[in-house]
Amino acid sequence: MLSFFLTVLESAADRRLFASIYEQHHSKMERIAINMLKNQGDAEDAVQNAFMQVIRNFEKINQIPSEELPFWIISIVKNECYMILRKQKRVVLVDDLSLFAERAADVPDYAALVDLFSNLPDTYRQVLEMKVLLGYTDKEISARLGITETAVSTRASRGRQLLQDILDKEGFQL
Amino acid sequence: MTEQELDRIMHRVLLDSMKAEAEQAGEDQGPSFEPTARHKRQMRAMLEDPRRWLRRRERPLWKRAAQRAAVILLMCILAFGGVMAFSPAARAGVIRWVMERYGNRIDFVYSGEQNREALPEYGIAELPEGYVETQRYASPGSALVVYEDQSGGAINLVYDYMSEGAMASYTLNEDDVFDITVHGMNGLFFQTRISGNNNSLTWIDESQNIQFSVDGNFDMEQLLALAESVSLCKTPK
Numbered sequence: 456m457l458s459f460f461l462t463v464l465e466s467a468a469d470r471r472l473f474a475s476i477y478e479q480h481h482s483k484m485e486r487i488a489i490n491m492l493k494n495q496g497d498a499e500d501a502v503q504n505a506f507m508q509v510i511r512n513f514e515k516i517n518q519i520p521s522e523e524l525p526f527w528i529i530s531i532v533k534n535e536c537y538m539i540l541r542k543q544k545r546v547v548l549v550d551d552l553s554l555f556a557e558r559a560a561d562v563p564d565y566a567a568l569v570d571l572f573s574n575l576p577d578t579y580r581q582v583l584e585m586k587v588l589l590g591y592t593d594k595e596i597s598a599r600l601g602i603t604e605t606a607v608s609t610r611a612s613r614g615r616q617l618l619q620d621i622l623d624k625e626g627f628q629l
Numbered sequence: 630m631t632e633q634e635l636d637r638i639m640h641r642v643l644l645d646s647m648k649a650e651a652e653q654a655g656e657d658q659g660p661s662f663e664p665t666a667r668h669k670r671q672m673r674a675m676l677e678d679p680r681r682w683l684r685r686r687e688r689p690l691w692k693r694a695a696q697r698a699a700v701i702l703l704m705c706i707l708a709f710g711g712v713m714a715f716s717p718a719a720r721a722g723v724i725r726w727v728m729e730r731y732g733n734r735i736d737f738v739y740s741g742e743q744n745r746e747a748l749p750e751y752g753i754a755e756l757p758e759g760y761v762e763t764q765r766y767a768s769p770g771s772a773l774v775v776y777e778d779q780s781g782g783a784i785n786l787v788y789d790y791m792s793e794g795a796m797a798s799y800t801l802n803e804d805d806v807f808d809i810t811v812h813g814m815n816g817l818f819f820q821t822r823i824s825g826n827n828n829s830l831t832w833i834d835e836s837q838n839i840q841f842s843v844d845g846n847f848d849m850e851q852l853l854a855l856a857e858s859v860s861l862c863k864t865p866k
Contacts, residue, residue, distance in 0.1 A: 470679065473676075473679050474676055477672075477675075477676060481672075483651070485662035485664070486659075486662060487651075488662070489659060489660050489661065489662040490659040490660070493659075493660060495662070495663060495665065496665075498662055499664065499665065499667075499668040499671075502668075503668070503671055503672075503675075503686075506675060507683055507686060510675075510679045510680070510682075510683045511683065513679075523644060525651070526644050526647045526648060526651065529647055529651055530647060568642055569642055569645045569646045569649060570646075570649070572642050572643060572646045573646040573649055573650055580643075583639065583643060584643055584647075587636065587639050587640050587643055588640065588643055588644070614639070615635060615636075615639060618635065618638065618639055618642065619630070619635060622630060622635075622638065623630075
């Protein structure tokens with residue numbers, strides 16, 4: 456971690472880029488945080504924690520297509536909100552995909568698929584977002600969500616299997 | 630379908646579901662975000678020097694869970710209380726920091742002019758056996774020195790020049806907090822209750838306008854000994 460400190464955000468150009476990211480996204484991050492947490496102090500903590508993640512992962516920024524960056528950042532702030540809710544025990548992670556088996560059987564097109572994944576239980580969404588979008592390791596996800604690495608791996612596999620099953624269905628339109 | 634193709638589709642689906650959710654969030658009329666003065670200060674400090682801000686917030690202390698509220702206010706300023714009560718000029722000249730407590734967080738907020746010279750080089754003179762200096766990083770306002778041994782143990786010495794726009798934040802979780810003195814200078818010792826985490830110690834040298842902190846996997850007595858051996862290695866030219 457230390458060597459990271461010594462190399463990122465060192466140049467004036469990096470700092471300008473960081474300031475520009477802040478200017479473009481902080482309002483959205485704040486709105487998401489206050490909507491999820493309903494508490495100013497917690498929302499501020501979530502936003503600050505999210506910016507810590509942005510700084511830590513700053514080297515990835517240049518590799519993220521600009522159209523994806525807002526969602527990458529939203530994902531980070533949402534995860535920080537979930538972390539706070541979990542610590543406060545204001546959210547219980549439900550490990551139940553059974554309700555989705557029924558819905559998954561009736562996903563005719565891509566829009567319905569997106570809608571289905573929008574409504575995945577948070578525990579699956581968070582694991583998948585951290586793993587697929589943010590590139591976190593199972594160990595990092597395990598630490599952040601307070602679940603075992605096995606549970607992380609299981610949820611990621613089930614999420615992928617759900618997607619695979621839908622895509623394999625005859626007549627599905629991607 | 631290959632694994633890579635599946636991952637690519639998953640990536641796209643997750644992004645699109647987030648996009649839909651973000652659009653929905655934009656339409657929701659929830660509570661509004663009204664930033665506190667503390668948050669604004671944090672954001673200013675972050676924009677001024679993101680690395681320094683992150684480093685300050687990322688000490689092992691940040692990562693500990695649950696709360697312990699036994700915080701004792703550092704009283705260095707009181708030593709000057711008589712003078713400051715009567716002289717606003719003296720007060721402006723002397724006070725370089727205030728300590729603020731918000732919930733489980735302690736902020737040391739600095740004031741005063743920026744340091745225009747390089748910081749002096751400090752180091753821990755009496756290191757535990759096997760420890761050697763492995764890294765040293767310095768900017769005009771801040772320095773970090775790392776000592777490591779062969780077994781992976783590490784001691785971090787951090788010191789910051791106290792000036793306007795900078796601050797040091799500590800999130801207290803399951804830490805017991807004790808007031809201590811280092812060569813007569815007041816400070817705090819943060820003792821974690823979480824096995825494997827580092828304890829930390831911070832103190833303020835008002836004569837130099839510098840806040841020091843040392844952390845490592847050591848008890849209070851050992852960290853105090855390390856702190857008391859901190860001395861000047863090199864003065865700026």
